Amino acid sequence: MGYPHKPHAKEALVLSQHFGDPDARSLSGWKKRGGYQALEKALGMAPADIVNVVKASGLRGRGGAGFPTGVKWSFMKPGDGKPHYLCCNADESEPGTFKDREIMRWTPHALVEGCAIGSHAIGAETCYIYIRGEFTEPLVRMEAALKEAYDAGILGANAMGTGKRIDIYVHKGAGAYICGEETALMESIEGKRGNPRIKPPFPAVSGVFGKPTTINNVETLAAVPHILMRGAEWYSKLTLSNPKSMGTKLFSVCGNVARPGNYEVVLGFPFKDFLYDLCGGPPPGRKFRAIIPGGSSVPIQTMEEAEATLMDYEGFVAQGTMLGSGGVIIFDDAQNLPRMMARIARFYAHESCGQCTQCREGTAWMTKILERIVAGHGTYEDLDTIFDMSDNMTGRTICVLSDSCAAPVVSAIKKFRGDFEKLIPKKQGTVAVAAD
Amino acid sequence: MSGTENAAPYAPVLVGKRREELEAILKRYPTKMAALLPALWMIQDERGWVPNEGIEEVAAALDLTPAYVKGVISFYTMYHQHPVGRHFVQVCTTSPCGACGAEDVVKAFLEHTGCKELGLTSPDGKYTVIEVECLGACGFPTPVMINAEFLESVTPERVPSILAQLK
Numbered sequence: 001m002g003y004p005h006k007p008h009a010k011e012a013l014v015l016s017q018h019f020g021d022p023d024a025r026s027l028s029g030w031k032k033r034g035g036y037q038a039l040e041k042a043l044g045m046a047p048a049d050i051v052n053v054v055k056a057s058g059l060r061g062r063g064g065a066g067f068p069t070g071v072k073w074s075f076m077k078p079g080d081g082k083p084h085y086l087c088c089n090a091d092e093s094e095p096g097t098f099k100d101r102e103i104m105r106w107t108p109h110a111l112v113e114g115c116a117i118g119s120h121a122i123g124a125e126t127c128y129i130y131i132r133g134e135f136t137e138p139l140v141r142m143e144a145a146l147k148e149a150y151d152a153g154i155l156g157a158n159a160m161g162t163g164k165r166i167d168i169y170v171h172k173g174a175g176a177y178i179c180g181e182e183t184a185l186m187e188s189i190e191g192k193r194g195n196p197r198i199k200p201p202f203p204a205v206s207g208v209f210g211k212p213t214t215i216n217n218v219e220t221l222a223a224v225p226h227i228l229m230r231g232a233e234w235y236s237k238l239t240l241s242n243p244k245s246m247g248t249k250l251f252s253v254c255g256n257v258a259r260p261g262n263y264e265v266v267l268g269f270p271f272k273d274f275l276y277d278l279c280g281g282p283p284p285g286r287k288f289r290a291i292i293p294g295g296s297s298v299p300i301q302t303m304e305e306a307e308a309t310l311m312d313y314e315g316f317v318a319q320g321t322m323l324g325s326g327g328v329i330i331f332d333d334a335q336n337l338p339r340m341m342a343r344i345a346r347f348y349a350h351e352s353c354g355q356c357t358q359c360r361e362g363t364a365w366m367t368k369i370l371e372r373i374v375a376g377h378g379t380y381e382d383l384d385t386i387f388d389m390s391d392n393m394t395g396r397t398i399c400v401l402s403d404s405c406a407a408p409v410v411s412a413i414k415k416f417r418g419d420f421e422k423l424i425p426k427k428q429g430t431v432a433v434a435a436d
Numbered sequence: 437m438s439g440t441e442n443a444a445p446y447a448p449v450l451v452g453k454r455r456e457e458l459e460a461i462l463k464r465y466p467t468k469m470a471a472l473l474p475a476l477w478m479i480q481d482e483r484g485w486v487p488n489e490g491i492e493e494v495a496a497a498l499d500l501t502p503a504y505v506k507g508v509i510s511f512y513t514m515y516h517q518h519p520v521g522r523h524f525v526q527v528c529t530t531s532p533c534g535a536c537g538a539e540d541v542v543k544a545f546l547e548h549t550g551c552k553e554l555g556l557t558s559p560d561g562k563y564t565v566i567e568v569e570c571l572g573a574c575g576f577p578t579p580v581m582i583n584a585e586f587l588e589s590v591t592p593e594r595v596p597s598i599l600a601q602l603k
Contacts (some may be wrong), residue, residue: 004575083466095530095570126464133477133514134526134571136584169464174473175514177569189465191472191498193511209466254532254574261575296531327574329532343531347569353511 003102004261008278012238014248015222016264019106025141027148030109036154038225042117043162047078050121054224056232058239058246063089063180063217064295064325066245066313069224075204076212078123085213086119086127087189088221090142091173091180093132094295095347096327099250099262100218104131104138107222108145114221116155116166117228122214125165130185132173142170177351181399182215184353195353196399219250240268245312249326253279256286256332271309275330286332290416294324296344297404299411320411337419341412342370348405359402362393366409378424383413446489449482450475450497458497468498472508476515485516513568521557521564523602525549526581527590530570536577537591542567544592545580548599562602 003020007013018024024033042050055070076084088111092100104111115127131139146168149155159166171189173179179188183197186208207213227235239246245267251274254260258280265274275281275288282288291306292298299321301309309319316323331340349363366389369382390406397403413420450458461474475498479490486509488502495502509515516524525545529538542565546553549563557564573579576588580598587598 092572093570096532096574098572098574098576101572132572133512134568134581134586136581136586167464172473172477173514174476174512176512188473189470190467191469191508193508209470252575254577255535260577329535329574331535335535340531340535343529343534347530350569 003106005259008263010269010273010278011264012248012266013264014226015103015107015110015219015250016262019102019262021106024107025109025145027109027145027152030107034229035109035225036113036160038228039113039116039154040160042120042228043160043164047121047123050117050228053232054121054227057227057235058232058244059220059223059227059235060245060247060313061217062219062223062249062326064094064297066323069216069220072204072214072216073118073122075202076122076124076214080123080212083126083209083211084122084124085208085211086115086122086124087182087185087208087213087215088115088118088127088129088218089180089182089185089215090129090131090135090138090218091177091185092135092218092325093177093180094297094325094327095344096252096254096292096329097295097325098252098254099326101135101138102262103218103222103250104135104142108138108141109149110222110225111142111218112145112149112155112168114224115168116149116159117224118214118216118221119166119168120164122212124214125167127166127168128171128189128208129168130171130173130179130189132179133175139170139172146170176353177347178353178399178401181401184399185215186213193353195355196401198398223247238266239312240266241310242268242312242314244314249311249323251311251326251328253328253330255328255330256283256288256335257281257330258283265311267312268315269311271311271315272307274311275306279330282330282332286334288330289333289335290331290337290412292321292329292331292408293326294322295327296329296347296408297400298322298324299407300415302415336374337412337416338370338423339374341409342367342374344408345370345405348401352401356397356402358392359397359405362389362402363405365389366393366405370409373420373423376423376425378420380421380424382424383417383420386410386413446487448493449479449490450493454478454482469500471498472500472505473512476505476509480515484522485519519557521549521551521562523549523563523582525563525565526568526571527565528569528571528573528577528579529567530574532570532574533577533579538578540592541578541580541590541595544595545599548595563599 023029059069060066179194184194188194203213305319345367349367354360393402393406550558571579580587580590
């Protein structure tokens, strides 16, 4: 199968093995492919045992932060007398990322199953799947899968006949990137503006409706049934070099590239092979110039850095960036990088919730400066101003949206300074020299 | 301001089947307020936007103040606070799509719909075109949403035939 193109021989298909196969969408089709055996198994296990399996597998959060999933689950204490909640973050809005969309489009029951297992593991009777409002097809697919699962008695007051209650509901967002931030997501479920909350308290202590809550990404939860069926050891051995990053990961590839789309590889895969072999290299007649590999919020890489990268959490850090959400944005040698950075900054300025001054003002100001440079009216001082501002935008706000605006922009100026200086009128430079 | 000064009297949305739907949704959450986003979607699905009467209706149903509801609406870009064209066209122009020619797709939609500029409705009331931030389909540039329909890989050349298929 494969979508939008056939899988490459070097891919490791776990989550994406049924992409492009419409038969996998229905309950009967999903069961034919081994579906819901993992949930049946999980419902017969003690929650703590499930948490231990996931811990031992080494699965880390696929939404961006890479926090160990089993450890996150272990913060929840089933039986503490409080209602617990699981929230599945399907607000996929990080520019460059479109993997959760495909999981929900092609294998909605994989996510239902993962959510149900996760709910049981953390002692939650209710799970909300928060799907961004623009994802009209994933919304329809998930609603259809949930209806099938309820009608078949897989979900509800007596899940799979075990007497356990597991309810899963879709909560439709309404257009706000920030609602992918876990505390903003909870605010949004509660019927509020999506303003992130100050942490602590962390969600496991006081989450949605003030109750203990776990928030997991779609891809993370979809991996759980495979781990339960095939074992923690199988999953923990899915690594090429790094004992801290295991499992398969979906990377979304977009921008200036021959074959955009989703690719699933074992973590630790060489980025060079990935770019030139799996993704087919640059468009005809072009060369790769720069890459933002983890969604637009992470630092940009030069091709030297990218080609030396091993694709895992630590591998990207070692080459000056982060794995993030796995949204690989590629720019070729025909792109105007400062213009792209202005566009990225504009995104964050548009999406800032406005609570923190550094973010509300900083993202807008950075956008204006970059647009001025792109229009040919910039000064050398503007570049220094951006560095100055980025100090105030990084690590000083409630959430990391502000940091996410500064990271790609500042790294691009550092690594591709010539591209920016080229757009600054020469006169500026000579005036400065004359003043000396 | 509300755009309803000369319109027919507002017929409530949250009655009959819609009311039952709302009651069922309320059972999913421990608070009434949590049903706010779903209730607003119902108003917009029926009316095409969220007029002040809809805000008052939702506020009454969920024991909230209209001011609170308005505050929430203004946070989320997908709720229309003003009437829009019958076909609401959203073209993704965030950086990955911007690197693949999204701005030409925007130009083509503006040209072929008769919308004079972004956000303005065409004189015949049929179309409103806006640029939207990341639609989450970056591998299929340029993604475009027309009401609830999601189109992938839209090029300027495809725009006339896409518009011709709309009623």
